[in-house]
Amino acid sequence: MEVVPLATPEEVGAVAADAIEALVRAHPDAVLGLATGSSPLPAYQELVRRHRDGTGPSYAGVRAFLLDEYVGLPAGHPQTYRETIFRELTDALGIPRDRVASPDPSPDGLAGAGARYEEAIRAAGGVDLQVLGIGADGHLAFNEPGSSLASLTRIKTLTAQTREDNARFFASVEEVPRHVLTQGLGTILRARHLLMVASGAGKAEAVAAAVEGPLTASCPASVLQLHPRASVLLDPAAASRLARAHYYREVWSSKPGWQGL
Ligand code: GLP
Numbered sequence: 001m002e003v004v005p006l007a008t009p010e011e012v013g014a015v016a017a018d019a020i021e022a023l024v025r026a027h028p029d030a031v032l033g034l035a036t037g038s039s040p041l042p043a044y045q046e047l048v049r050r051h052r053d054g055t056g057p058s059y060a061g062v063r064a065f066l067l068d069e070y071v072g073l074p075a076g077h078p079q080t081y082r083e084t085i086f087r088e089l090t091d092a093l094g095i096p097r098d099r100v101a102s103p104d105p106s107p108d109g110l111a112g113a114g115a116r117y118e119e120a121i122r123a124a125g126g127v128d129l130q131v132l133g134i135g136a137d138g139h140l141a142f143n144e145p146g147s148s149l150a151s152l153t154r155i156k157t158l159t160a161q162t163r164e165d166n167a168r169f170f171a172s173v174e175e176v177p178r179h180v181l182t183q184g185l186g187t188i189l190r191a192r193h194l195l196m197v198a199s200g201a202g203k204a205e206a207v208a209a210a211v212e213g214p215l216t217a218s219c220p221a222s223v224l225q226l227h228p229r230a231s232v233l234l235d236p237a238a239a240s241r242l243a244r245a246h247y248y249r250e251v252w253s254s255k256p257g258w259q260g261l
Contacts (some may be wrong), residue, residue: 001224001231002230002231002251003232003242005234006234006236007236008235008236009235010042012043013043013044013045013046014042016131017047017050018261019129021050022260023128024058027128028057028062029063030062030063030128030129031062031064032128032130033064033067033130034064034067034089035130036066036084036088038133040131040197043197048092048093062099063101064085064090065101065117065120066085066100067081067130067132067141067142067188068141068182069180070105070179071155071180071181072177072178073105080105082100086100103181104117105181113155114152114154117153117181121190128193129193129195130188130191130194132188132195132196133197133198134203134210134221135162135221136205138210138220139162139221140185140220140223141183142158142182143156144157144158144162144220145218145220147217147220148185148217149186149220150184150185150186152183152184153181154181154184155179155180156180157179158179163178185223189226189227193229193230193231195231196221196232196233197233198233198234198235199235199238200235200238203237204238204240206219206221207242208242208243211225212243
């Protein structure tokens with residue numbers, strides 16, 4: 001795992017954007033795994049800014065798979081993760097909407113939705129780079145503590161804490177759906193590169209548990225320790241509980257520029 005303590009959330013966004021752009025330049029048909037939530041927003045804003053400036057690559061051949069989706073919101077609701085990612089990233093980058101896949105929460109197909117999503121990811125050749133945030137309780141995508149480290153896409157029930165955390169996007173906590181479809185931890189592990197971003201003191205404990213604590217379903221993000229290529233980009237507040245922060249900084253600052261993440 002490569003842990004990268006950076007100076008600001010904007011720098012976290014810029015380094016993440018560099019990695020995504022490098023992949024898309026090398027592989028214009030890359031498959032991106034996209035997270036929603038606040039954590040990746042600086043990276044997404046940076047990608048959009050560079051694309052508008054004309055300095056970014058073309059995304060016309062890219063495909064994207066979302067990590068997760070709420071169950072129970074009407075299709076087209078602005079807080080569905082599908083609409084959110086159109087609004088925050090993919091429309092602005094020119095990724096055609098029919099090349100953005102997300103778990104299908106429609107009531108009729110719910111029972112088979114996880115298996116269909118796994119098959120769609122497999123048929124696309126797998127995810128090349130998966131963007132990830134981390135929940136305050138260590139959740140990854142919507143894999144709450146206790147999730148199997150080998151789990152695949154399936155329906156999950158949100159904890160009260162996660163519903164409260166996400167209530168800021170709704171009029172009240174009662175409006176936050178109780179159920180979601182989420183890629184499993186086993187699904188996430190199949191992506192070829194995991195890129196986790198975290199900012200703010202609220203994530204410090206979860207980041208320390210994920211990066212330096214034991215591998216355990218009680219901290220789903222600790223599953224990153226099993227991946228051969230996981231990068232963790234942190235602002236100072238999110239890195240503040242790490243025991244080995246000094247070493248991570250030393251590794252990053254002495255890394256040759258050509259190596260990238
Ligand atoms: C949400 C999402 C995750 C996200 C995490 C942190 O509930 N399902 O994909 O990484 O929780 O969210 P935020 O980045 O807004 O803090």
